Amino acid sequence: MDKQQLGAFLRSRRERLLPQDVGLTAGPRRRTKGLRREEVAVLAHISTEYYVRLEQGRAPRPSAEVLAGIANALRLTDAESEHLHVLAGTAPSRTAHHRRDVRPSIIALLERLPQTAGFVTSAIFEVLACNDLAAALMEDFRELPPRQRNLARRAFLGPASLYGVSDVTEFRHHVVMELRATLARYPHDPEVSGLVEELKASEDFARLWEQHDVRGETMLTKTFRHPLVGEITVDCDSLALTDSDQHLVLYSAPAGSRDAEALALLSVVGTQGFDATERRPGTLR
Template sequence: MDKHELGAFLRSRRERLRPQDVGLPSGPRRRTPGLRREEIAVLAHISTEYYVRLEQGRAPRPSAEVLAGIAGALRLTDAESDHLHVLAGTAPARTRLHRRDVRPSILALLERLPQTAAFVMSAAFEVLAWNDLAAALMEDFDQLAPEDRNLARRAFAGPEHTDATLYGISDATEFRHHVVMSLQATLARYPTDPAVTGLVDELCNASPDFARLWDRHDVQAEPMLTKTFRHPVVGEVTVDCDTLTLTDRDQYLVLYSAPPGSPGAEALALLNVLGAQASDYLR
């Protein structure tokens, strides 16, 4: 049970609600945003004292029934409710470290996708494996040190990170939000993994933008269905973006493809031909 993170998450979800969201009268103007703690306690059918202690990180582990009541009172989504259970220590525990070894069948699959840029990403945004087209579209990850293959670090690299640091993608702002929300969930699953805790601490200290988004405690991102890369060799490449969860290793297979005959498909085909030449240009 991560009492500090649990309290911060509960507080952030409470402060986003308005009385009318839960069927309560607005009443006089409130000095602080959101519902009052006693209002959440009444809606969750628990004592105000216990709820206050939960937010302050002083309460013992709540039961699954209490968490269900709090999730309903706070109008949590399914993803947020799952996150609440992870923080409270009532969800099934994972191994201490997140996995970085990629299943051999997935490595083989990457090479069977000649018209799709594909790569495998860990729960901490490390690029673990990739095919040639992904290297041509983004960069030749083989030329980077393992710590430099982390897309979360790249998203918030430098004091003035720009979209160029993310391969010129059209949804750089949305991707940065997605990174922070995903890492919130990852840290809850692996609270003692030094690679995860170290990455979060590094980005919180190095990037005010990351720290600001982290303090919002959001854990559910909208799916990214399309993405446009601004490639220095072939120009704009618009692709469909699909992410498949590899549940056995808590990893993700990311696929960038384009409909046959589309400008995006033609650009990918050209990159497929250029291959290593495009990667050499990027270096």
């Protein structure tokens, strides 16, 4: 149970709710930002004293029933409710460290994908494997040291251009939300906590981190501005590899579209400089 983070998360969700959001009357003298603690306690069917202690990081671990009541009172989304259970220590436990090994079957799948840029990311946004088209569309991660393969680090600490994508702001918000959930799952993994502390050097990251958001809307499309073939708008599919807490990210375009033609051209033009042995997808080291 991470008492301090649990308290901060509860406080951030409470302060975002208005009385009318939960069927209460605001009243003329309300000074509290969001709901009052006693209002949340009443809605959750728990004592005000206990809820106050939860926010202050002084309460013992709440039961699943209490957490369900709080989640309902604060109108938490499914993702936020899951995060609440992780912080409270009532979610199924994972290993102490996030995984970086990629299943051989996923590596083989990357190689067989037709006209699709594919790569695998770890729980902290390190690109662990990629195919030729992903290398041509973005960059050849297979040639980079681990620090430079991290998309979260690149998004906040540079270089300035993130592969010419159109949704840098949305991606940054997505990164922060995912890293907050990751830190809750792996509180003792120094790579996770170290990356978060490093990224706090970015004012944008620090500001978004303080919002305590957890998992927003899925990004369905993305536009790249590629130096060789111009703009390419792709469909984005991120498939969770739940056994390893990784994601298989796929960029594709509708058959027959101009974007599909651009990807096909890029699959030829963009990999001409690679040696055949370097083009095989695989786990990066």
